[in-house]
Amino acid sequence: QSALTQPASVSGSPGQSITISCTGTSSDVGSYNLVSWYQQHPGKAPKLMIYEGSKRPSGVSNRFSGSKSGYTASLTISGLQAEDEADYYCCSYAGSSVWVFGGGTKLTVL
Amino acid sequence: QVQLQESGPGLVKPSETLSLTCTVSGGSISRSSYYWGWIRQPPGKGLEWIGSIYYSGSTYYNPSLKSRVTISVDTSKNQFSLKVNSVTAADTAVYYCARHYDSHWTDWGQGTLVTVSS
Numbered sequence: 001q002s003a004l005t006q007p008a009s010v011s012g013s014p015g016q017s018i019t020i021s022c023t024g025t026s027s028d029v030g031s032y033n034l035v036s037w038y039q040q041h042p043g044k045a046p047k048l049m050i051y052e053g054s055k056r057p058s059g060v061s062n063r064f065s066g067s068k069s070g071y072t073a074s075l076t077i078s079g080l081q082a083e084d085e086a087d088y089y090c091c092s093y094a095g096s097s098v099w100v101f102g103g104g105t106k107l108t109v110l
Numbered sequence: 111q112v113q114l115q116e117s118g119p120g121l122v123k124p125s126e127t128l129s130l131t132c133t134v135s136g137g138s139i140s141r142s143s144y145y146w147g148w149i150r151q152p153p154g155k156g157l158e159w160i161g162s163i164y165y166s167g168s169t170y171y172n173p174s175l176k177s178r179v180t181i182s183v184d185t186s187k188n189q190f191s192l193k194v195n196s197v198t199a200a201d202t203a204v205y206y207c208a209r210h211y212d213s214h215w216t217d218w219g220q221g222t223l224v225t226v227s228s
Contacts, residue, residue: 034213051214097170
């Protein structure tokens with residue numbers, strides 16, 4: 001099972017919107033609407049931001065949204081803030097009780 | 111709010127077995143619909159799912175690690191454990207224990223760094 005493909009880095013200015021892509025295959029992202037997204041600040045554990053493609057857990061800002069088209073899932077952060085600077089990881093169910101993560105994307109707020 | 115805490119040696123010699131335990135507090139590990147798993151992150155790299163277990167003992171492993179990994183659960187202690195056999199430097203990573211519900215990982219431990227070195 002190969003890792004999902006994410007851009008290594010993205011950047012944006014405060015107040016802008018950015019989108020992080022997560023590309024998989026017909027075996028994972030393409031077959032299930034079970035993509036989740038995690039935010040990880042340096043030295044910290046990941047934090048769930050989006051699940052089942054587009055659902056937000058309680059307490060997560062509505063500036064974070066998720067979507068999917070074909071084999072690619074996306075995380076959009078609107079109204080970018082300094083505290084959004086972190087690494088972001090996608091994760092997808094890949095069938096047969098197997099899970100696969102993306103390689104991670106470093107978000108820089110300029 | 112459930113809390114998870116990893117424990118175990120921070121240094122393991124090559125070819126030996128890495129052993130970690132995750133202690134769950136604030137909730138029962140036997141609660142239905144929740145799975146418990148291990149995820150690792152090599153220094154400066156991304157996350158890798160290692161495997162998961164249900165309180166009944168059913169296990170699910172990353173195919174790439176399956177031959178070397180064993181996950182077990184002790185419901186009486188509210189703990190679950192990870193063993194990785196025949197470790198090499200490539201197994202050096204921060205190891206996280208986490209809880210997942212259905213499709214997503216809801217709660218994570220703080221992580222523990224395990225270094226494989228002689």
